Amino acid sequence: MIRAGIVGGTGYTGVELLRILALHPEVEVSVVTSRSDVGSRVDALYPSLRGAIDTVFSAPDVETLSACDLVFFATPNGTAMLMAQQLLAYGVKIIDLSADFRLKDALEWQHWYGMEHACPTLIAEAVYGLPETHRESIKTARLVANPGCYPTAVQLGFLPLLEKGLIDPHHLIADVKSGVSGAGRKAEMATLMSETGESFKAYGVAGHRHLPEIRQQLALTAKQSVGLTFVPHLVPMIRGIHATLYARLTGDVGSLQTLFEQKYADEVFVDVLPANSHPDTRNVRGSNNCHISIHQPQGQDTVVILSVIDNLVKGAAGQAVHNMNLMFGLPEHTGLNTVALYP
Amino acid sequence: MIRAGIVGGTGYTGVELLRILALHPEVEVSVVTSRSDVGSRVDALYPSLRGAIDTVFSAPDVETLSACDLVFFATPNGTAMLMAQQLLAYGVKIIDLSADFRLKDALEWQHWYGMEHACPTLIAEAVYGLPETHRESIKTARLVANPGCYPTAVQLGFLPLLEKGLIDPHHLIADVKSGVSGAGRKAEMATLMSETGESFKAYGVAGHRHLPEIRQQLALTAKQSVGLTFVPHLVPMIRGIHATLYARLTGDVGSLQTLFEQKYADEVFVDVLPANSHPDTRNVRGSNNCHISIHQPQGQDTVVILSVIDNLVKGAAGQAVHNMNLMFGLPEHTGLNTVALYP
Amino acid sequence: MIRAGIVGGTGYTGVELLRILALHPEVEVSVVTSRSDVGSRVDALYPSLRGAIDTVFSAPDVETLSACDLVFFATPNGTAMLMAQQLLAYGVKIIDLSADFRLKDALEWQHWYGMEHACPTLIAEAVYGLPETHRESIKTARLVANPGCYPTAVQLGFLPLLEKGLIDPHHLIADVKSGVSGAGRKAEMATLMSETGESFKAYGVAGHRHLPEIRQQLALTAKQSVGLTFVPHLVPMIRGIHATLYARLTGDVGSLQTLFEQKYADEVFVDVLPANSHPDTRNVRGSNNCHISIHQPQGQDTVVILSVIDNLVKGAAGQAVHNMNLMFGLPEHTGLNTVALYP
Amino acid sequence: MIRAGIVGGTGYTGVELLRILALHPEVEVSVVTSRSDVGSRVDALYPSLRGAIDTVFSAPDVETLSACDLVFFATPNGTAMLMAQQLLAYGVKIIDLSADFRLKDALEWQHWYGMEHACPTLIAEAVYGLPETHRESIKTARLVANPGCYPTAVQLGFLPLLEKGLIDPHHLIADVKSGVSGAGRKAEMATLMSETGESFKAYGVAGHRHLPEIRQQLALTAKQSVGLTFVPHLVPMIRGIHATLYARLTGDVGSLQTLFEQKYADEVFVDVLPANSHPDTRNVRGSNNCHISIHQPQGQDTVVILSVIDNLVKGAAGQAVHNMNLMFGLPEHTGLNTVALYP
Known part of the structure; x- marks a missing residue:
């Protein structure tokens, strides 16, 4: 134990x-x-x-x-x-x-x-604790820096394209939406139900703390610095993050669906949905899963990736337990094979 | 298996x-x-x-x-x-x-x-599948009638008082509130989010199908017919039932808190909260627990019992699995020891 | 002006x-x-x-x-x-x-x-500012005490029965539900969206500040002291109060529907719904109206009154403007003839 | 009349x-x-x-x-x-x-x-009924085609930049979020509260009916065909649309804030917020206003415009009444000077 x-x-x-x-x-x-x-x-x-x-x-x-x-x-x-x-x-x-x-x-x-x-x-x-990119280092780490919730959802969406050099890394856009539990359990006016219920807004457009974290990690994958416009929004719900990611394709890329499926084939907690799907945050509520889908609307050169997680699980506590399992040599899914709470 | x-x-x-x-x-x-x-x-x-x-x-x-x-x-x-x-x-x-x-x-x-x-x-x-009242019959039953969600919350609240004859059985009041998942997964205008969100109302005051079920079961406990006013309400949330029960005490009853604690001491899924508590449906969301508290406001002769469950778990699927465990000789909590999803 | x-x-x-x-x-x-x-x-x-x-x-x-x-x-x-x-x-x-x-x-x-x-x-x-009971005094008042939100909804429901002596005044029950804006705009943990969203609970069962106010005013109408069990609840929505009121009828009372319709026939802001209706808080959202319906389930001797208001309008600011109109000799509906925001 | x-x-x-x-x-x-x-x-x-x-x-x-x-x-x-x-x-x-x-x-x-x-x-x-672009034609029209809700929010955000030729018209991105009332009052499973509450998702990424409408109108302004990636999302609230718009600036553009303020200086219903603001849908709920803010995060060449409306008012009925006022020679704000319902 x-x-x-x-x-x-x-x-x-x-x-x-x-x-x-x-x-x-x-x-x-x-x-x-x-x-x-x-x-x-x-x-x-x-x-x-x-x-x-x-x-x-x-x-x-x-x-x-x-x-x-x-x-x-x-x-x-x-x-x-x-x-x-x-x-x-x-x-x-x-x-x-x-x-x-x-x-x-x-x-x-x-x-x-x-x-x-x-x-x-x-x-x-300190090892950055995103198992999908740092698995081997995590296994032997003494100190793991567990990723932020937004960075987790955004990285898992961009990774397959960035590491293959298939998109313009200088003009990435991450339009991300989070439930209010991401703001934490603090007595604050801004996250009262009367302030956040039945309403929707962006915040921190000028610069959010997760921006440098995402840029740093995407640059490691891209092997060059990246340009990122990151706009977080507050959704009138408690749990869940939905990242809508946009990038310019830089050539013929073949099947994006196949690319993503192969990239994540062996990942326990990243699940590439069938083509033409739209992931829904409710389907990962309370679970450590990330659901991803890829779209290329009207065959244009703009790719759209949709990536959803539960901000408190895959975006925080669940990912931390995943890291613990790796650090102590346990099967990765130990204690994490819960089913999302739907409805 | x-x-x-x-x-x-x-x-x-x-x-x-x-x-x-x-x-x-x-x-x-x-x-x-x-x-x-x-x-x-x-x-x-x-x-x-x-x-x-x-x-x-x-x-x-x-x-x-x-x-x-x-x-x-x-x-x-x-x-x-x-x-x-x-x-x-x-x-x-x-x-x-x-x-x-x-x-x-x-x-x-x-x-x-x-x-x-x-x-x-x-x-x-058919055996009525409320383990707290029919445990032994369930163990040998071929056919179990799993209770309704409202009846589960209401019965668990009234039982300790009714079986001891401590309240007037002819004028029971059950003011009960349910999340919208209780209406089921059907294409209906009345349960659209635009109709039920940000709003609250009673329904079926003239007579709801769960009324005869509750009356029948309470009468078994009271060993006489009972009079019940039952008013269900729709809450703008997905899961959860909160029963607020009112009855007239018929004499000196000693400590209501002790009475409830003793009654449910050995029950796996009924949890009597400390005195002066107010159970919250979020604390049983996704779990098979029933949280109960008892109040006697201003020392008057009206007792108030608060009883909450997740309508889809203790009020439906979880109770069904509890019954299955009993029918197949398994420990009662098998597969049901989940923790509520808070927040 | x-x-x-x-x-x-x-x-x-x-x-x-x-x-x-x-x-x-x-x-x-x-x-x-x-x-x-x-x-x-x-x-x-x-x-x-x-x-x-x-x-x-x-x-x-x-x-x-x-x-x-x-x-x-x-x-x-x-x-x-x-x-x-x-x-x-x-x-x-x-x-x-x-x-x-x-x-x-x-x-x-x-x-x-x-x-x-x-x-x-x-x-x-100071004149208690419920126009339906104190209209004439308000007209000449220098100082008006605007009623609480719960007291407004509860009084308008009980009044027609109490003033005719048709119910037992010693065992009134008010099971009342409020949206979270009633808690005000204060930085508090308890009213964060993560705490109140998707959940339902009672609070203050032992004694809420609106209890003495309601008792005082109902006693004036009943011309005797009254006994009241008052249980407020928090609903995961922003605006709205729904009072579900219970009382024991003390004799043959004739048509409750007619009684209420006649009582409020000349009131600008109290609207008795047709028989067998269930008022919904959304239908008074943003308006100064109180919607009321009366039920006598299964013909028993327990009467059920449903009374809904917008806690910030008829329960606060709208009622205050109504009082101002009276104090300054304006038509009562001046500035208050808005239509509820549905959906 | x-x-x-x-x-x-x-x-x-x-x-x-x-x-x-x-x-x-x-x-x-x-x-x-x-x-x-x-x-x-x-x-x-x-x-x-x-x-x-x-x-x-x-x-x-x-x-x-x-x-x-x-x-x-x-x-x-x-x-x-x-x-x-x-x-x-x-x-x-x-x-x-x-x-x-x-x-x-x-x-x-x-x-x-x-x-x-x-x-x-x-x-x-038929005259396209967006007063901000077709005011004069609307005044004499017999038949007005009232714009869609998404197109209204998106056009008002892109217009000032497109008509000045300040952005690349071939790679516009509109990430738009709508409350569920946009789906209408129809008995459908997909918009039940149990399906849409406490959850967030994109839909219609492959092609939504508002896409050709937006493209057609933006092309009129840009005086050339435009390329647009349009991703609508469903927000767990009833009213409101929030458009987050992204475009590449094509040169030195001076003060974007001033550009927008001047463009909309005389518009009754378009309100450019102070610099560094984030519009919130609650602040236009029930009103015919569009709140807009402009950002250029980290001084990069990607501009971000935030544009919010109430989908049922400025996105539908309110805009229709605005058009009626124009067609009948009434002051534009007649009947539309309501204040948003906050909270």
Whole structure:
């Protein structure tokens, strides 16, 4: 049994980790921390976990966590980088669901996240935790930077085309839509139901923190820098991300459908739908799957890729557990073979 | 492995059965029927099941189904009663999720369902499938009548008080609210999102089909006929039932909290929340749990019981699987230990 | 033209007042205050008002407001009672949409609102602003206490029966459901869309602040104290209140339908639906109407009244404008003859 | 008073026309037709109209309609083209909210709408009813083809750039999102709340009927044929369209903000938001406004335009009334100066 700890167990990614780990056959959740709820039962805060988790919140101190084999950080940005060094010294592996170790350039990190990076020495070691691109490195990693939700959906859509050099990498467009749980569990006016229900809007068009992350990772695949216009939107629903991706084809590319099917044939959690499909976020709700379809409308030179995930699962907690499975040599789908909750 | 068949696999209770059974360790779904989709893959209609179910729809004929150990009817009312006799003759056990065998009086059934009962001889044998009241009979039943969603939530709330004779049985009030999936997967104007979204209303106040079912079962518990005012409402959400129950206390009753806790202490799926709680339907979404709390506002003689379930799980498919587990001697929670999907 | 001021123009009742007053032919909105937004244009905060309101927020000081003919308080509880005396001295009329002057007993007010009443001397003078019961007093009032949203829906439902003495006043039940805008525009975790969307729950069963208000007003009608069980619920929608009311009939009452139709025949904003109807909150969304229907299920002695309003209009801002029309001798429907926004 | 008739008064655009016309000071709704509801009161079907409309549905025959000054067709495609010739002969003006007269090429119409055009001789005369581009022709038109909802939002966003030749017209991208009321009031499985609630998807990527309409109109502005990738999506809300438009700038364009502000300075219903804004569909809900903002993220050569409307108002009924005002010489905002319903 893997003894797992969760730092920051009171946000949506934290409770989603608990939902998944409670049924994971090889994991025992031994520590869940919350600065504000020390001593309370986790299921008193989250009645959805009654009968599944009987842990009590403890304070987020390194000593307690050092007894774990693995610690998940489901914290706001800026916390994991303060504790990572010490935990690694204890031999504890780390999966950071925040953004602290996603960007390889500490200055760019500072620019987008508005604070100095507290642990730049670990940035190089941290492995970007998208199994579809970094599987082998993840298996031996001590520190995994779990990808952002938008970056996961966007990368899986562009990858097959970029790595074959079939599209113009300088003018990629990602029009992405997210449910409101992506904004987290914080007392904020902007995500009240009266503000977000029955309405739709874009936000952060001038620049969203996930932009540099996506650019960095797509450039690795493209083996050159990429140009990306990234427009996130807020959808009046709780879970789900839908990426609508546009790119210019740069020549005769053969069957896009076949290209995508072959690329993802062996991937457990990426599912290329039949030709002419439209993936729907409901069909991956609560599951770790990414559903993808490819279109070339009217045979023009603009390709359209549709890619959907559950932002809290494949976009956060599920991908983290997938990474854990890889790091501990377990079958990849262990604890993750749930079926989406439809309707 | 139990070979299970599902008749009517295209409605919401059918797809919910598939979601649960796909992960049930002791069940193999061998037949799924649909008159209109014979030959199509189930997961072509329901992409949420991709990777979990690879069955193809077959026609609903008795011979095909006779190879099953158990057949679930997830059909409209009036179908199970046409096939039950023959299937039983083949030694196939039946769990009927429709209303065909819920009422013990064939004439009353005819009154509420608007057609003659095609199989009155089996009515007496059919066991009402609420494990909390009929556990022992279910274990040996050949034919189980799975309860309605409203009746499940209402009965679990009133039972502890009625069986002790602590409330006036002649003036019970059940103000119950349901998500729209309870209306089923049918092309109807009334359940379009434009009609039901962002709105709330009561319906069927003059008389709803679940009224005689609830009255019949409460009378069994109360050992006398009961008077019930039952008002169902439609909530702009997909899953969930919230029953708010009112009754007049008939004397000093001691601690209601203790009474409920003791009554359900050994029940796997009924969870009495701590005193002063308000159950929330989200905390049982996708799970087979019923969350209950009891209140006596301002110490008056009116008791208020709050009881919530997921209408498609504890109110339909999950309860059916619970019944199956009992009929086949499996631990009750087998395949049903999922955690609610929050948020 | 009536020069109107709004204190607390940044909450939902404030912006709803602005929506209505912007098109009111006899009103000029001359002052809108907001402690936190002084100097900003109102339509910069609320783009829905672009083109309709060009006012700039000012500070809430008495001198500025003294130039108004009428001031609406759309503030949290505890603010109006600090300024009312001074404004009245200036000859300014007041409509308070908060709870400061609703309860006639200062001690009870203190009990429920958790602070001492700052202006008990005005409590007696304040007129309860439900036009259907206090029309004549409102016409000559200097200070009107605008009713709460729940109390409005509940009173209009019970009134015709209570004033005729046709129901048992000691065991009234009000099972009431509200959209989330009733919780106001405040940064709170509990009303995030991820917390309230796709879910349903009761709250405040032990005692809600609107309980004493309803009891006080129903007692006036019944000419005796009343017993009331009041259970509010939160509906995953933005606007709307649906009250489902239960009472025991105390004798032969004749046609309930006729009773209600006659009672409200001359009321501009109370609309008794045809027999066997179920009012739907969407049909009053954005309008000042109350739709009511009456049922006596199965001819039993329990009567069921369904009463729906838009909590921000008839339950707040619309009713306030109705009161203003009465106070200034305008036709009652002036500025309020909008049609509900369906779908 | 303009005597107005509405053919097809039972769909969402029909009831929205009634909502607007009921308060229009210069219009009397004299005929509302519905094949299926002849003889019923309109407000029996739509209780939201109680007190505002007392008309009874009549059969859609030409003679009855010939007494009108103007007839609105709020019918499915294929109906207006059967009656237009006769009504015009009676001197009745026509505004067709369906697609019958939008495309100038009868063969292309046949291709996209799957039936032969019954009245090709009127196609040339029909004026495309987007006031911002065809104001003068509309004023003298007998027959106006009211634009589709998507085309309205997309055209208003691209117009200022296309007419100045500032963007590459061959690779325009319109990623557009619509609430479900756009699908109409029809008994269909796909738009049930259980199917569309809490979910997001694209549809019709291979080709949507609004594509040729948008291309045709943009080509008029660009004075050359245009290339357009158009991807519509379904949002889990009732009203609202959000168009996110992408184009490649073809040189130094100066201030895009100023360009848009000047273009729309005199338009009553097009409102260019301040720089760096993100329009939100809720801020135009129920109003005839279009809110637009322009972005050039990271100073790259890709411009992003955000354009939102209420699909039933500016995208259908409101625009039709705007056209009527033009055709009858009324001030453009008559009957349309409503404020959006927020929250």
